[in-house]
Amino acid sequence: MYKLINLTPHDIYLYGDGSLDDKDKLLLTVPSTGVIARVEQSMEKEGYIGLNSTLQDGRHISVPIVKSKYGKISGLPAPQENTIYIVSGIVAQQANRDDVVFPTDFVRDDKNRIIGCRAFSKV
Incomplete structure (x- = not known):
């Protein structure tokens, strides 16, 4: 058991x-x-993805792409x-x-x- x-x-x-x-x-x-x-996490920015969607003022929306790295567990x-x-x-x-x-x-x-x-x- x-x-x-x-x-x-x-x-x-x-x-x-x-x-x-x-x-x-x-x-x-x-x-x-x-x-x-918990596990430690850090992120490295890899770039952006530009979307077809726009804000009200006409600017395109970009979403950051990050790479996660994991470290020590506590x-x-x-x-x-x-x-x-x-x-x-x-x-x-x-x-x-x-x-x-x-x-x-x-x-x-x-x-x-x-x-x-x-x-x-x-x-």
Whole structure:
């Protein structure tokens, strides 16, 4: 059996995936610990994309294109036996550890807002 530690800034609501006749029933709330795992990010400007859209004064809109670079992870404890850490997708990608997961297979409300997940993903 595993213990889940939520290192995101919000509670995680885990819904059934239907494997136990529990499709979309709230099974578990994993509260945020208040400790947030983050990864350093820097951006280098690569240029701009000019759009066909214009502002009211006739000028074309340009959108900056940046290249993201990721660095040190903070807030992620060392692995512990029988413990799984829930983090953001980008932290999981950078950590590349077997004990780190991120929410996936989202459950949405009637306004299409994410209210929970049915599964966790590994990188």
